[in-house]
Structure formats: C-alpha cells, structure tokens
Amino acid sequence: MTRLYFVRHGKTEWNLAGRYQGANGDSPLLPESYEQIHQLAGALAGVAFAHAYVSPLPRAQETARVLIADLGQAIPVTTTVGMREFDLGKMEGMAFTEVHKRYPQELYAFRHAPADYDPTAIQGESFQALIARMQPVVLDAVAADRSGNANLLFVSHGAALVALIQSLLGTPLADMRKRGGLTNSSVTILEAAGPTLPFSLIRWNDTDFLTKRPDPTDTI
Secondary structure, eight states: OEEEEEEEOOOBHHHHHTBOOTTTOOOOBOHHHHHHHHHHHHHTTTOOEEEEEEOSSHHHHHHHHHHHHHHTOOOOEEEOGGGOOOOOGGGTTOBHHHHHHHOHHHHHHHHHOGGGOOTTTTTOOOHHHHHHHHHHHHHHHHHTOTTSOOEEEEEEOHHHHHHHHHHHTTOOGGGTTTTOOOBTTOEEEEEESSSSSOOEEEEEEEOTTOSSOOOGGGBO
C-alpha cells in the first residue's frame, strides 16, 4: 500500500495575527515553528520517503526545506502549483475580523458549509476548482509508485489540504469540515492501494509529537 503523508506548513506571522494568506499572500515562519518542524522530523524519522511534492509558496517551501534536511534523506522534490493554498481573492491579506464584517456569508460557508461556498464576491477559488487541481498531483504520484508500497510526502496548506484529503477519502462536499481543520506542522496520513478513490485514513491531524499544545491560531 502506498502511504501518503500530508504536512501543513509551520506557523507564520500572519497565522498568529489572524490574517488570511491564501494563494498569493505569504509571511515568514515564526521562530517557534522551526522547533516544531524539527519535532515533526523526529516523529517521521523512521519513514523512508520516495518523493516529496511541495507548494511553491515560501512558507511551504521553507517548511519542506527544514523537514527534509532534518530527515537526512536524498528525497526528490517536485514543486507544484497543484499544492498551493486556496486562492482567496479579496480576502487575502485581510484580518479575520475584517473578513467577518465585509464577507460574513462567504466566510461562514468557507469555514463551516463548503457546499454553500460561492467565492464570486471575493473573486476567489471554489472548492471544486481547488480539488480539480490538487487531486491529479496525488493520483499521478500514487500511479507512479510501481512498488506499491512507497511513502510519499506532500507539504501544503491548511484549508487546501482539508479539502484535498477529504476528497481523497470520498467525503461529500457538504461534510468536508466534519473533522475540523489542520494544525501548523501537523501530519495526516492516508493509505492507497492504487490511484483509485477512495483512499483510507490512517491518522488525522497528528500533533502528538509537538511539545507545545496547539492554540486556536494554530488550526484552520
């Protein structure tokens, strides 16, 4: 069985400040995030990875760089826009509180009712469009695993990974948020018998290896 390890990037300055980053915004990792990535690497130390697929956004690139260096493995890395965060349009760069005032309907649907999410007003990306660009990265990676038992690493973003992973599990759009969000520096593990959906969930949003307990600003 192919094992898929989905890692959310380390916590950033905008995560802490409660500001949306999305597909075009970005901010540096916090100093504490480097220690958390080191702890994640420790938790994954016994896993030999065949390939890594990484979002092009700096926060994900830096997370992958530190993680792979810590693992001490010569892991081939593919940077792909397929792993990029949601394009949140006008919401990007805005504080959560400001988005709540200006786009309450869109924000509520995005966080709690994905089937009702219409990003037209914010000129953003829909769940359907995001899944359509992310799924092929994973399905192609699984199809390329001729051994059938490779470990594959994906470093991406919270909101995007929730939608992607749930889609790989066959979860209906309306229920995409049923397990909640993903925490910075967390890992979620799936298993696939081949590039045919649905896959199987092994572990969701694992943060047991982190010495600092997550707070609300750590999860989206």
